[in-house]
Amino acid sequence: MFNTTKRTKLAAGALAAAMLFSLPVGQAFGAAGKPAGAQYQTYQLEATPTKHVSYYKAGVTLPETIAWVTTKDDLTFLPAAVTGDVTSAIKDADGIYWIGTTNGLQRVNFKEKDARDIVQYMAGPRYMYGGDDVVTGLASDGQGGVWVRTASGVTHIELRMKTILDKTQVYEKLNDSVQDRRGMVTGTEYTFTPDSGQTGIDFDMGSFTSNPKTDDNDGLWTSMYAIGEIFRYRTLKAEGANQSEIDAAKADAVRATKAVLLLDYVSGRGNGFPARSYMLTSENAAQTTTGDDYGYQSQNGFWFHHRVSVTDAVYAASNPIIPTMQRSDSVQPIGYSIVRVTKDSVKKSGDRLFPSGGTNVLNYNGIGLSQEAIDELNTTRPVGQKLGIDIKTKVDTVDGVDVYQVMPVITAKTNNNQADEDKTTSASNPPLFQLTVPVYEQIPTFFNDLFPSSAIGSNGFIDMNQIVYKADTSSDEVAGHSALFFTAYKYLCDDSSDAQLSELKNYVVEATHRMANLILKNDNYYIEDATGKSTQWSRWLAKYFNDGTGDMQSQAQWSSKVGVDANGDDALSYGFEDGPLNALQLMAFLKTASTVTAEAYPLDSARYQAAYDMAFDGEYSKAEPYANGKGYIHLAQEYIERRLIRQATNAYNHMGNEIVTRNNYRYTGNQQKDSNINSTLHNDWTQYINYSDEELGWFPVYQLVLQEQDSARRAEIVAAFDQWYENEVREENPFYTFLYQLAHPEDTTVDIASAVRYMYRMPEYLVSLPAQYNRQDVLFIENGDRDKLDKQLNYALPTDERRVMKNNGNPFRTDEGKYSVDPNFNYTYKTMESGTIVTLPYWLGRYFGIIEEAK
Missing domain, CATH: 1.20.58 (Methane Monooxygenase Hydroxylase; Chain G, domain 1)
Known part of the structure; x- marks a missing residue:
């Protein structure tokens, strides 16, 4: 069984030494791709303080040199009338105030270059042990940081001078060794094991173990990572970095690009269909309740399991192929894929698309089959088992008329009844209907290196019987694939003498050609799925x-x-x-x-x-x-x-x-x-x-x-x-700001400084921890339409004072009530987001001369 467990160890200083990008002496980082005639000035980056937090549960041994302060005598710049919630305060050797309160910690430095950074708030599990925000004591560490005590434990908040490049190196290491699932990269659950002798949790001192899982849009998230890696490769190459660093960037870029390209081949349909994701049958999420294709799969979605060169009657060549899945030539299928029994495949009937669309199945954006597909399948189905007549599922009522669809899976429980989840199926109680799709081609051997040896068949090809892939692909995937295809073609496959890049380029061209033809087929302007109609969102x-x-x-x-x-x-x-x-x-x-x-x-x-x-x-x-x-x-x-x-x-x-x-x-x-x-x-x-x-x-x-x-x-x-x-x-997100600058190369007023601050303040370890928003420097405004009960803030907080998230989240949303005090808070098992949110804009910004590391 393939084990996707990854381990990495990040020792203080060792990572930077191992990964430091070196340039010829005196050479400044340049602007490899700055547009001709661009009028914007390149923003000079510098090292800035980055918070590094270590966690100590109450009762563990701490350094004897800690001198706790439990008074607020040092707090002299505020009148006593407004310090009623202050429990302790210190002024360190640098003149920086640390103020402990009943609602967390504040750092006040009147010498900050950016006025927005003068007062910094630290609360919630990221900074206070277990989310216990009542500070009972403070102690300077003598190096710009602070020890913070609560009833639940102690945290050590160090201020380490880091460049954004330093942080990207940590993100790259974690992406490669923790968050990578056969080349795909997204947020991942982890387990952290401290080094022997460590009494606390310091992510620099220990090992991460992870088991990355399928994500709803693996191709989109990985496309983003790959685009960043491609610009990392091109920037380092243009700047004359060490060849080992260029090669490392190239390897990461190629691996991620191949992982996305694989999604365009994994279905075996041969028509450019991009899958959302895929799993090996050995992965937990791919298991069914009965161990075969008749049992229920708890991983939701529209999943197909390949059965290639299998003689089971369910997959026999006599099984009719719906017209849109048929090839126009004489090539015969090498096997079939059968849809898994999941919540979606049984009940995802969809909403009505057009007010004038009536009850026709094409007026629903779910995964019910098209009428053409139903008619073709019925050519060989016996009387009493006709789809849409004897076997169908009620999905709606319009103007008093019941609407039925043929879902990819219909069971005895759902036949002619309301579409609903059914977990009772098995080989002895199989679905009444279970959609199959032809497989016309093997996955090219070009992708073999993404798989363990146990997934490679005796014929040298990937064993497709071990593949379960996710269909019902959204436009999210297509958007990511398209952007990556362009980036790989133009910026990665730049050396015709490189056999690997030349082969990669050929697959980029072929995948793009196939997908374009699929979208434009019959003037459809949609991604056609195994149902004989468009997917839910790719329209x-x-x-x-x-x-x-x-x-x-x-x-x-x-x-x-x-x-x-x-x-x-x-x-x-x-x-x-x-x-x-x-x-x-x-x-x-x-x-x-x-x-x-x-x-x-x-x-x-x-x-x-x-x-x-x-x-x-x-x-x-x-x-x-x-x-x-x-x-x-x-x-x-x-x-x-x-x-x-x-x-x-x-x-x-x-x-x-x-x-x-x-x-x-x-x-x-x-x-x-x-x-x-x-x-x-x-x-x-x-x-x-x-x-x-x-x-x-x-x-x-x-x-x-x-x-x-x-x-x-x-x-x-x-x-x-x-x-x-x-x-x-x-x-103030560089993901958008840097693109805006490229769209307006003549504009010299774009706020690059705020976008850089976004990266300066980003945590080094992107652990998903709830944030605390009970503070006096913000106004709460009305809930967003899509944010349910969470109020919004009137401005976006710095990235180290709010929850970690991808760019698809609302940065103004609060997390009210998302945590309570937990003295046994488990920092060793959480989710860590991918560093792509920084690495993509950072390397894109450097390549196009928007930002620059001085030396």
């Missing part, structure tokens, strides 16, 4: 965004940004607000596909370019017949407008079909309803932000601003991005 067709828009615009309510039909009912298409993001995604993918395939497939490259050109050709369609791709640049420029329309329409619905005004608004006590009403009243679209969409918006803009050479077109693309940046600018 770029005009009707999905604009169904009935022309009719809505003719209604009086439209002037108030309310989208209804002639009856006054909500008429917005399910994908209405997705239009601006998905339009950019499609444009970027087509542009990248044209670039990447130009040499190998010139005719198809021209076809992709022509489809891309349509985005700038007139207005998008608002009624039948819809023209996919046409005028999409104008759709892309409606990001804020469509947000406002969606929330105003929601508020209209919540108010009993009344348009919200200052004269009639009324709150209901329902957070989501009230958020829409209040946001509409104040014309504030930022309370309806989907931060996952914000992150996804980065990928197409990145591709487009680096590829589009026509100044007029580029200006329109940048104008679309500027709408997203209206909210992103207040996040």
